[in-house]
Amino acid sequence: MEIEKEAITSLDVARRAGVSQSAVSRAFTPGASIAADKRERIIAAAEELGYRPNPLARSLLRGRSNIVGVGVGYLTNPFFTQTLQLLSDALDGAGLRLMLFPAQGSTRPEPSIHEILHYRIDALVLLSVSPSSTLTEQCRRAQVPVIHYNRTTPAQDASCVVGDNETGARAIAAHLLAGRHRRFAFMAGTADSSTNAQREAGFTEYLAERGAPAPIREDGAFDFDTAMAATRRLLLRKDRPEAIFCANDTMALAAITVARHEFGLDVGREISIAGYDDVPMAAWPGFSLTSYSQPAAFMVAETLRLILSLRTDADRHEQVVAQGSLVVRGSTRPVGA
Amino acid sequence: MEIEKEAITSLDVARRAGVSQSAVSRAFTPGASIAADKRERIIAAAEELGYRPNPLARSLLRGRSNIVGVGVGYLTNPFFTQTLQLLSDALDGAGLRLMLFPAQGSTRPEPSIHEILHYRIDALVLLSVSPSSTLTEQCRRAQVPVIHYNRTTPAQDASCVVGDNETGARAIAAHLLAGRHRRFAFMAGTADSSTNAQREAGFTEYLAERGAPAPIREDGAFDFDTAMAATRRLLLRKDRPEAIFCANDTMALAAITVARHEFGLDVGREISIAGYDDVPMAAWPGFSLTSYSQPAAFMVAETLRLILSLRTDADRHEQVVAQGSLVVRGSTRPVGA
DNA sequence: CTGAAAGCGCTAACAT
DNA sequence: ATGTTAGCGCTTTCAG
Numbered sequence: 001m002e003i004e005k006e007a008i009t010s011l012d013v014a015r016r017a018g019v020s021q022s023a024v025s026r027a028f029t030p031g032a033s034i035a036a037d038k039r040e041r042i043i044a045a046a047e048e049l050g051y052r053p054n055p056l057a058r059s060l061l062r063g064r065s066n067i068v069g070v071g072v073g074y075l076t077n078p079f080f081t082q083t084l085q086l087l088s089d090a091l092d093g094a095g096l097r098l099m100l101f102p103a104q105g106s107t108r109p110e111p112s113i114h115e116i117l118h119y120r121i122d123a124l125v126l127l128s129v130s131p132s133s134t135l136t137e138q139c140r141r142a143q144v145p146v147i148h149y150n151r152t153t154p155a156q157d158a159s160c161v162v163g164d165n166e167t168g169a170r171a172i173a174a175h176l177l178a179g180r181h182r183r184f185a186f187m188a189g190t191a192d193s194s195t196n197a198q199r200e201a202g203f204t205e206y207l208a209e210r211g212a213p214a215p216i217r218e219d220g221a222f223d224f225d226t227a228m229a230a231t232r233r234l235l236l237r238k239d240r241p242e243a244i245f246c247a248n249d250t251m252a253l254a255a256i257t258v259a260r261h262e263f264g265l266d267v268g269r270e271i272s273i274a275g276y277d278d279v280p281m282a283a284w285p286g287f288s289l290t291s292y293s294q295p296a297a298f299m300v301a302e303t304l305r306l307i308l309s310l311r312t313d314a315d316r317h318e319q320v321v322a323q324g325s326l327v328v329r330g331s332t333r334p335v336g337a
Numbered sequence: 338m339e340i341e342k343e344a345i346t347s348l349d350v351a352r353r354a355g356v357s358q359s360a361v362s363r364a365f366t367p368g369a370s371i372a373a374d375k376r377e378r379i380i381a382a383a384e385e386l387g388y389r390p391n392p393l394a395r396s397l398l399r400g401r402s403n404i405v406g407v408g409v410g411y412l413t414n415p416f417f418t419q420t421l422q423l424l425s426d427a428l429d430g431a432g433l434r435l436m437l438f439p440a441q442g443s444t445r446p447e448p449s450i451h452e453i454l455h456y457r458i459d460a461l462v463l464l465s466v467s468p469s470s471t472l473t474e475q476c477r478r479a480q481v482p483v484i485h486y487n488r489t490t491p492a493q494d495a496s497c498v499v500g501d502n503e504t505g506a507r508a509i510a511a512h513l514l515a516g517r518h519r520r521f522a523f524m525a526g527t528a529d530s531s532t533n534a535q536r537e538a539g540f541t542e543y544l545a546e547r548g549a550p551a552p553i554r555e556d557g558a559f560d561f562d563t564a565m566a567a568t569r570r571l572l573l574r575k576d577r578p579e580a581i582f583c584a585n586d587t588m589a590l591a592a593i594t595v596a597r598h599e600f601g602l603d604v605g606r607e608i609s610i611a612g613y614d615d616v617p618m619a620a621w622p623g624f625s626l627t628s629y630s631q632p633a634a635f636m637v638a639e640t641l642r643l644i645l646s647l648r649t650d651a652d653r654h655e656q657v658v659a660q661g662s663l664v665v666r667g668s669t670r671p672v673g674a
Numbered sequence: 675c676t677g678a679a680a681g682c683g684c685t686a687a688c689a690t
Numbered sequence: 691a692t693g694t695t696a697g698c699g700c701t702t703t704c705a706g
Contacts, residue, residue, distance in 0.1 A: 009682095063698080074422075082412075084412060085412040098438065120344075287623075
């Protein structure tokens, strides 16, 4: 064991391998022109010394840090958790670092985003965070591509990766309609969310097209507790809805819980409840929630592709819309019943 | 709006404020000796230009990056999710950045950790990751303090923040014993986890002390699906256990699901099931899971305290043991029933 | 208290 | 293909 050693630098490796310091740099740069045998000798010397190029110094010079900033609002939603896990693995596999920061899910400009931007990050990924124009503007100026995940921007002036919410919501509507329900309800997520808006539009429009009555609306804010309260209000109505479509699974799980445990309803027979996202819990026998599956793995893969492609030109932007699929389980009345 | 501007540097601010570049640096360094009015003038100029010191350059020189590496195994466990959320907020509040990397929850040395270490991170936090001696050694050499969260190291040669698992498991055992159960089972988490070992020891020892029979043991690997299978094995036995203590809540939720939906058991009357962690879902009416609560907020606060204190001397280490509390709900038979 | 100057560790011209 | 040189943007002596 060596005694208390300061970090080894490329110069140490250079001396050891008997070459110039810049040769060491080249040995660690994929496209650089250097003799194969010399490179091997340098790599060998580096291994012995336990050397790795200092990413900080490298970033300072290159103007890019190999770091991707990831902003996330509420980690409590399993859909985001799953996404974060996938994204974490994907970035790691691509040799990119993931810098996580809390984005509160709100519109107001977050100071942390500001700070993150100074790390000369390769890209900024926002998971279900409502877009803010000031943030978008700042990133544009800093030449940092922004990728909205699970959100679209009003002006479509930024890149995003989203599911086809309208189609999904229409599929849910069609399924509920096929179950011969009359009174429908929609439990909304947060109002400023494009995701919620699209799901609501798809659901409402499909019902209207088929001549069904407009759904009752309650606000569940994408949150379990809020959704429980909203469900109570729905189920206490004289014209109690027969089918509830919740804008995400978290709220649907809350609705099932309240319907079953507080109102003693047989979910799937006396009332139908459907969600969106198809989180792992939806498949648990205790819930058996009908939902619309978002292809998380595909969406994350697309996000990575965008990161790699946009870091060369941040001004370009691209919208990716992923197709999902309806997953019918026991929480909705069977078709034709 | 300016035209396509390169990032502004301290020199730009210096020129604008009519001072030297080093004055700008001092204005942004808390302890530096600079006249108050000059500092204000510089700060004003910086605001106008939208200047912030480049953290990359700063880190390169200071040898510390203000980044904390956080390694996490499985984000699917809500307890870790909650912790990550809290930690993310805490670090952000302290002006520290959080670099997330997948640690696979395994013992083998991860290449990403290697890479992260070169960012001259202030500390490495490992969430429920089994300690590896090679990793510990590497961090020691790099003078990076390691903090194990929810794990202890065998040799106690590193810092950690853990709950008092033995006490918690004993409290669960006492509670189940008070419910007049005869046949007990313990559903274990992953074998190499100190957390699991301590919970198992506390549970088993308490039962032994009271003259109760040793619990049947099944392996649930801290995982929902694995725990479902393990529960089936338990409930198919001739000597079916009357009370099951699961080493974490995820497994307990699986046990409840199987007991209720596959075996038609009335959980809390015909069988008692208890968990550990007291995740939010434990309180859902559909589960009403008796659990032992880990004080996540306190543990994260302590983690932050350790980070701040250890970054000046990485050689020191400290063990923090947090006290939790028993949360009795409906999944276990009431005491005296 | 303040400015000039010397690097932190590395990459990217520029010469050879 | 390789070594030399000039910085990336900042902090920190060192003089004054």
